[in-house]
Amino acid sequence: MKPPPDGDADGTFGPNAQGAPEGFIMAMTLDLSRWQFGITTVFHFMFVPLTIGLALLLAIMQTAAHRTRKDAERHDKWDHMTRFWRRLFLINFAVGVVTGIVQEFQFGMNWSVYSRYVGSVFGAPLAVEALLAFFLESTFLGIWIFGKGRVSARVHLASIWLVSIGTMLSALFILAANAWMQHPVGYKVVGNRAVMTNFWAVMTNSTLIGSFLHVLFSALVTSTMLILGVSAWHLLKDRRAGHTPQQVFATSAKLALVVGAVAIVATMFFGDNQARIMERQQPMKMAAAEAIYNTQNGASFSLLTIGDLSGNPIFQIRLPHMLSVLADNNWDGPVQGINQIQAKEVAKYGPGNYKPILWVTYWTFRIMVGCGILMLLLLAEGLWLMRRRRLEQSAWFLRFSVFAIALPFIANTTGWIFTEMGRQPWVVYGLLKTSQAVSHIGTGYVVTSLVGFTAIYSLLAAIDFGLMARFARGEGETDDHDDEPEPEPGDNRVPALVY
């Protein structure tokens, strides 16, 4: 549990130090820090897309309830929808918030060399995110949860819209920081650090626009798949019991199908847009996604490979010319191979291995795209059933929808693993390698925090999943007085204890 011994006093100890014991400790610290960042971030991003998507959908539902307030029957339906999904939203929101706190600090904790190097550029969007987005969403979420009857109905409605805007702003600024790591712009290197020269360039990074919209729409897909799946579970149960389907869930399913179908198409469109940008900005990642070793024209798209990825597969399925079309919008367009890019990068950046771990990039990319296609098919089928007014009766569709709740989460996770692992060995593409970015701290510290965070996050995920499942099934017991009549205006003694 001691930090690496001496060597620091004269400043020679560092990522490039050659001494065996220090080198070994640093390698361990590096690997464990990477695992910790990966685990905490993947966990965080299980909850975030649901927060972003559900906030917007709740804002839409509450707006519908507000607009129909003179029509009791329609108003009740929308109001019940808002209250049902709101419980799931809040359980999920809490975990998203607390796992996000760690993100604000762990750059400094485990990646202090990175933090010193990029702080001037990368720190700015993080600070702006906290100031603009976190205050907005936390303050107005408080108003939204506790303020019913204490602020006017309009202000209450406005507060959920402001929460939704806050979640999107948060995504925009954190993705601006990430986009800069993928494709640094608006900076110059002064001495031993990157210095921002143009904030506007950072915020209009070509990589940012595609990835922001890709993430935003995939968040909508995530929340609509949850709403669809939970609604399907209730519709199935009613069908089995011979009840008429509950309006709340029939309407929720339909809303989810319409929004989800638009969102999945948009997600794919901006994903494809990102692929083209990636081929120009990070050709190695594109080649690694496909495990293409040598540059070729009219490259085929590999659907799946069994066996070795290095060119001698046991079995594979390929779609001719598709990769060239995806990457270059051209039937016979060139796609660069890993070997050629490696040679180029050696010439540009010096000796080293510039290849990411191929099986990771190849399979995460395929799993992400595969889940996306499955969701597209499911949502298209659902829309068709809806048009034929057979949605509530189609047992197999409803059953599949319940299991399909997992699909967006798998796609979100593999998508981020692909993006981040595909950029390796760089932490900031072309500027700073991950191996140079880690803090000079003792392995014991990182083991402690890695084990600690993993245990805490696993526990939270299990509890969160259990609570979500209870409330999704409508079996949640709670004594929050959410369903009580609203207090009289001006009554400051709040009888409704929300928590």
Next chain:
Amino acid sequence: MALTLASVQSAHSGLEVFWFIIIAILWSGYFVLEGFDFGVGILLGVLGRDDLDRRVLINTIGPVWDGNEVWLLVAGGATFAAFPNWYATLFSGFYLPLFLILAALIFRGVAFEFRAKRTLPAWRLAWDHAIFWGSLIPALLWGVAFANILRGVPIGANFTYLGSFFNLLNPYALLGGVTTLLLFTLHGAVFASLRTTDDLKARASQAAKVLAPAATAAIVAFLAWTYVNAHNAHNTGLVPPLVPILTIASIAVVGWLLREHLDGWAFVATAVGLICLVATIFLNLYPRVMVSSISPAYDLTIGNSASAPYTLKVMTIVALIFTPLVLLYQGWSYWVFRGRLSRPAQPGPVAPVAGTGFDTSPLTESGTS
């Protein structure tokens, strides 16, 4: 040897000084706001005799605790952007305490939301423990951290932290921790007495009266030791004597204000005490941001830690535009929730919300109840 204001201005750019002040303000805001919700969390078991009591207490901070915690996130983000070296050395150096703080804040945050979601007594009790420890650990460790920043920790060349976890557990820093713990608990007790009624209010007020002398003793001891340290190191920074005196006076007067039933003024006094404490620390630090115990040559200062001037300029513009807006709506949310909470005469229905929760609805069939 106090620095004169003129030499200060010539040594550092205005924007660096400006961001040092902004970060001091952010920490003051964090201590004042999250301070009382830490205090309420620490006193949850003492003031709350039963589940309903504890729910009333949690609801006094329910709408605002999350927004209060954002002050910490903004302080973290602002330090990263404005003083990358400070951010990097502080959080990699204070690795384990920060991990403990983060773990505590995680449990505490979900506890507020999860606690009410089941009625099982063991479930409630577990989350009550999470709220207690989740409030106590950061309340203690923030004091330990700031005392160490000011006292000095082993920082070598290139801003590298050379100490271990145990360097941070010295008597002075532990006194700092006890001081913030007592101040936040007192601050929370006064807040609870302002936001509740009847028995709860009486117990909160009583707790505050008991805590006030202890907090006063702690702050006197801590500031005296701080002065001795600064005097021995021949670096008393820029602290006008008025600031630490005001810190002590504000806390010392709380007990009297409570006996005179001036609860609102008592809350103002604890808030002013916390602000002046942060001000004393930052004024004593200036122009340093972290003190090296090895050599003053290795101190982190606003000059050698600062970001590029362009970044500071952009951040200044953003901060000047949006901070007033944030203060306005956060202040408004406090206004909305200004009323006192009392125990409902009849505890609400604790029965499970059966079916979909809409059993009374004419639109649904209550098939599952």
